[in-house]
Amino acid sequence: MLKYLVRRISATLVVLTLISMSVFLIFDVLPMDPARLTCGKACSPAVVEANRHRLGLDVPVQVQYGRWVKGLFVGRTYGEGQAEFTCPAPAFGYSFNRHECVTDLLKRAFPVTLSLAIGAFFLWLFVGVSLGIVAARFKNRWPDRASNVFVLVGTSLPTFISGILILLFVALKFGFVNPIDLGKWVSPFENPLGWINTFIFPWITLALAYAATYTRFTRSNVIETSSEDYIRTARAKGLSEKVILRKHTLRAALAPIVTLAGLDFAGLLGGAIITEGIFNLPGLGRLSIRAVLNDYDLPIIVATTMLAATFLVIMNLLVDILYAYIDPRVRVA
Amino acid sequence: MSAFLEVKNLTVSFPTEDGLVQASNDISFSVDRGETLAVVGESGSGKSVTSLAVMGLHNRQTTNINGSAVLNLESGPIDVISAPEDQVRRLRGKAMSMIFQDPMSALHPYYSIGDQLSEAWRLYNKGDKKAGFKRATEMLELVGIPDASTRVKEFPHQFSGGMRQRVMIAMALINNPSLLIADEPTTALDVTVQSQILQLLKDMQKEFNMAVILITHDLGVVAEVADRVNVMYAGKIVEQAIADSIYYTPDHPYTIGLLNSIPRVDQLEGKRLIAIPGQPPSLINLPQGCSFRKRCTFADQVADNLCATVAPSLDVKENAHFSRCHLTEKQLVAARGGK
Numbered sequence: 001m002l003k004y005l006v007r008r009i010s011a012t013l014v015v016l017t018l019i020s021m022s023v024f025l026i027f028d029v030l031p032m033d034p035a036r037l038t039c040g041k042a043c044s045p046a047v048v049e050a051n052r053h054r055l056g057l058d059v060p061v062q063v064q065y066g067r068w069v070k071g072l073f074v075g076r077t078y079g080e081g082q083a084e085f086t087c088p089a090p091a092f093g094y095s096f097n098r099h100e101c102v103t104d105l106l107k108r109a110f111p112v113t114l115s116l117a118i119g120a121f122f123l124w125l126f127v128g129v130s131l132g133i134v135a136a137r138f139k140n141r142w143p144d145r146a147s148n149v150f151v152l153v154g155t156s157l158p159t160f161i162s163g164i165l166i167l168l169f170v171a172l173k174f175g176f177v178n179p180i181d182l183g184k185w186v187s188p189f190e191n192p193l194g195w196i197n198t199f200i201f202p203w204i205t206l207a208l209a210y211a212a213t214y215t216r217f218t219r220s221n222v223i224e225t226s227s228e229d230y231i232r233t234a235r236a237k238g239l240s241e242k243v244i245l246r247k248h249t250l251r252a253a254l255a256p257i258v259t260l261a262g263l264d265f266a267g268l269l270g271g272a273i274i275t276e277g278i279f280n281l282p283g284l285g286r287l288s289i290r291a292v293l294n295d296y297d298l299p300i301i302v303a304t305t306m307l308a309a310t311f312l313v314i315m316n317l318l319v320d321i322l323y324a325y326i327d328p329r330v331r332v333a
Numbered sequence: 334m335s336a337f338l339e340v341k342n343l344t345v346s347f348p349t350e351d352g353l354v355q356a357s358n359d360i361s362f363s364v365d366r367g368e369t370l371a372v373v374g375e376s377g378s379g380k381s382v383t384s385l386a387v388m389g390l391h392n393r394q395t396t397n398i399n400g401s402a403v404l405n406l407e408s409g410p411i412d413v414i415s416a417p418e419d420q421v422r423r424l425r426g427k428a429m430s431m432i433f434q435d436p437m438s439a440l441h442p443y444y445s446i447g448d449q450l451s452e453a454w455r456l457y458n459k460g461d462k463k464a465g466f467k468r469a470t471e472m473l474e475l476v477g478i479p480d481a482s483t484r485v486k487e488f489p490h491q492f493s494g495g496m497r498q499r500v501m502i503a504m505a506l507i508n509n510p511s512l513l514i515a516d517e518p519t520t521a522l523d524v525t526v527q528s529q530i531l532q533l534l535k536d537m538q539k540e541f542n543m544a545v546i547l548i549t550h551d552l553g554v555v556a557e558v559a560d561r562v563n564v565m566y567a568g569k570i571v572e573q574a575i576a577d578s579i580y581y582t583p584d585h586p587y588t589i590g591l592l593n594s595i596p597r598v599d600q601l602e603g604k605r606l607i608a609i610p611g612q613p614p615s616l617i618n619l620p621q622g623c624s625f626r627k628r629c630t631f632a633d634q635v636a637d638n639l640c641a642t643v644a645p646s647l648d649v650k651e652n653a654h655f656s657r658c659h660l661t662e663k664q665l666v667a668a669r670g671g672k
Contacts, residue, residue, distance in 0.1 A: 229438035235390055236433075237453045237504070238426030247452075251443050328488040329442060 008320070012313045019309045021065060023302045028061040034296040038096070054079050055096060057298075068093065068302070092306075093299020095291075102299045105287060106307065109271075112185055113283035116206070116275065117268035119199050124207035124214060125261060129254065131211070132218020137245070139223060147215055154212025163205040163278035171201045183280030202279045206272060210264060217260065221253040228252070255326050259319050266315030270308025284308075335405050336363035337544045338387065338429075338512055343400035343414070345379070345386050352617040353397075356382040358568040360400070364544040366511060369535075371559035371576070372548045373591070377613060379568040380548045384514045387546075388431050389413050389421035404428055404512070427457050429512040430505035435521045436497035440489035446473070446500055447485035454507045472503035475540075476533060495526035499533065506537055513538070514546045519554060531558055552595055556580065564588050567614055567624040570647060574654035584656035584665055586629045623659070631668050635659040 035052035036043070052058045056067065056078070070076065071091035078085045078094035085094050087101035095102055135147040171177045177197065188195040225231065226249055234248045271285030284304055291300035324330045343360040346353050357379035364370045372380045385391055387402045401412045406428055413421050425431075433439045441449060450472060451465020460468070466485055473481035476499040489497060498518060505513060515534060519527035535558055538545050549555060555562055555576060562579045564572040564587065572585040583589045590609040611628040614620055622641040626632050632640040645657045650665070660668065 229433060229435060230441040232390065233433065233439045233501075233504075234441070236388060236425055236431045238422055238424070238456055239452070240422065248441055252441070255443075327443060328445070329490045 005321075008317050012317060015313055016306065016310060020068075020302060020306055023305050024061055024065045024068070027298050027301065028064075032296050034298065037296055054083070092303035095295075095297050095300055097291075097295040097297050098300075102303045105300065106284070106303055108185075109282060109284045109287045110307075111187075112281050113269060113271050113276070113285065115188065115195065115199055116202050116272060116281060116283060117265060119196075119203040120206035120210070120268065120272075121261070121265050123203050124210040127207060128211035128214025129218045129257065131215040133222055133245075133250070135215065135219040136222035136226070139219075144219075147219070151212045151215050154208050154215075157208070159205055159209055159272075159274045160278065162208055163202075163275055166201050166205050167278055177201065183282060185282060198281075202272075202275050202281060205278070206268070206275050214257070214260075217257065218253070221256060222249060225249050225253040255323070258322055258326060262315045262319035262322070263312070266311045267308075269311040269315075271304065336365040336368075337405055338365075338402065338546075339363045339405070340383075340387065340402045341400055343383060343386060343402055344398070345382050345391065346397045347395065348397065349617075354616045355568050355619060356616060357386070357565075360570055362563055362570065362573065364512070364546055366542050366544050367538065369538065369545040369547055369558050369560045371555040371562045372546060372565060373550065373552060373555055373562060374565035375550055375613060377567075377616065378565040379616075380550075380565055381516055382568075383565075384431070384516055384546060384548055387413060388425060388429060388514060389418070390425075390431075393418065406511075426453055426505075426510070427508045428510055429514065430508075430510040431514040431516065432498070432501045432505050432518050434517040436494055436501050437521065439501055440497060442489055445486055445488055446492070450485070450500070450504050450507055453504050457508045468507065469503070472507050473500070476500075476503045476506075476537070478503075494522050495529065498522060498526075498530050502530075502533060502537065506541060509541055510543060512544045512546070514548070516548045517550070518547075519551070520549075527554070528557070534558065552591060564591070567619060568616055569624065569657065570655075571625065571657045572655065573647065574656075578651070578654050582651065582654070583669060584650040584654055584662075585625075585658050586631050586660070586668060587625050589668055590628075623657070631660055631664065634664055 033048075035048050035055055035057055038051040038055070039047050049058070056064060059067075067076065071087070071089070071093070073089055075089040076087055076091040076094075078087070079096075085099075085101070087094055087103060090103060092102040092106065094100075095105060098105065131147045131150065135144040138144050172179060181198075184198065186194040186198050230252075231244060231248055234244045239248075269284075271283055271288055273285035273289050275281070276283045276285040277289070284307065287300060288304035291297040291304070340363065341361050343357065344355075345357045346355045348354075360379070360383050362370065372383070374380050382391075386398055391398060398414055400414060402414050403410045403412045404424065411420065411424065413424065440446070444452075447466045447469045450469035451462060454460070454468045455462075455465045458464075458468075470481045470485045473485055478484055478496060478499055484492075489500070492500060502518075513534075518534065519530050522530060531554060534545065534547070537543070545558075547554070547558060559576045561575050562573070563570050564579070564585065566587050572579065572583070572588050574584070579588060580592070583592055587609070590607070593607040594609065596606055609628055610630075614624055614627070620626065622639075622643060623629070623632070623645055626640045629640070639659050643659075645659050647655045647657050650656045650658075650662060658665070
């Protein structure tokens, strides 16, 4: 087990290194010039070059990368002279657009995204899996058909529609949320009710889209497992239908959902761009979309990409370990 | 004194979009404790459907079941066809048990052998998990699994096919049932393992004094273990007799065909195996008359084209030997080829 873990973790580090390199390379070949963007219309080449130097973009890409990696471990000083800023390790960079260390930006954005992801995750898992089980139990009868309508709505409505509908016609219309407070970060430890109030509608929006997929997935898995030979064996033993479903069918039918749920959750931790945008949530999604579309802010782009990738790789590892506990066949292999 | 299991006029059919599938039709037989009844027939002849009906394992909403299957328990007779589902459930695993064809897929892959066996035991016995594992270990020893106390904690994928079938047998017998239905228990196994499993079934039958219904399409298996035989074709019993009588004086052309298609060690030289021509009929629209008629090489010997118009009934041909055939005893003797 330890050997396996060491192998997996070193593989993870390799993947993360490759990802960070790719982001630097892609940014380097893009036909955009962050240095040019730093000054307005009347801008002399000398100023642009000076800015380029200040941003640290006047050296070859491999040197930029080297500096970045070093900064991760020992911290780094950006700019020079009067405009000199120091970020302690782990320094992901300094955003000259926002005049802030990227690490601090991330520290502020991450709890928002985490809150959004966790709430939505449990909501969609609960709704999706239970609806799926009900639909499978009552296959082709009205509960199944009703869940089918839900699935259809959930999968066909994109979050940018359902989110806006929920915001306008539920949250704002009935005064659940004060428009001025929309997206204001509230810590769950200081004000749990306020936290729920901030996130409940974004949760519903996200969960709606995911729950539909999970309903369908659970339904087909439960139906498929029900026709397995070992379920017939359980019945031949004299077990009641309730025990068969709870102990035998669900155990096997829900195992693949662990994989799906782990990866979906990890994906969300990288930021839910659309939902965060609609509900004005200052999370990782908003941070990265602004860095990409408006500012060409390399340090932020690299940092959010790396963070999203890290979550995905770590969650993958967690899912694999968890799966070994669920399925004894994996344990031995 | 009546037999332990008495099945009378059992008919099972499934309504489908294409029509009613007559999976088993007017089945009557009985098995007593200590006795082995073999049910023989090719795929789709209704063997498994009949036994699943006896176990009460058909979905009553989607299956039409008529007739009766009475278990004569010490507490009194119970008809599993008409009894409430919950009552039938409480008979499963206790009064009657079943083992299945493919031991590879019949055990739950996520639970240890001990978990699965003790679950069956604790359903009808008071005792904690530890007691359940103890009982499971005893049963594994009984069915000949070496090193049972360690293996009880292992998972199905750590067992070979033959060992898994032993586990299935141990699980089926853990509550001392009076009736064991074995649905092709050796079909998925190696030939060498097959005879071990059959021997085990025989031993267990003696040990527990059970009635055994052995479903198979292998007449070799039948010869080894059966006391009596039901030959099934297209959902009906076409021949019913004690095992020896089936082998020496088969009274139905289908049985004769089956016996002719078995390779025999004493007749290897220059003799081709004779296959039964054609395919079994669809169970949705069974032909009028005898359902074996189209594949029967002797149908033209019957006068008045009787085979095409009148379905033969299960009549006594000789001493306690029943057959559904219009042929006379004399014609049958000729059909056996002087056997």
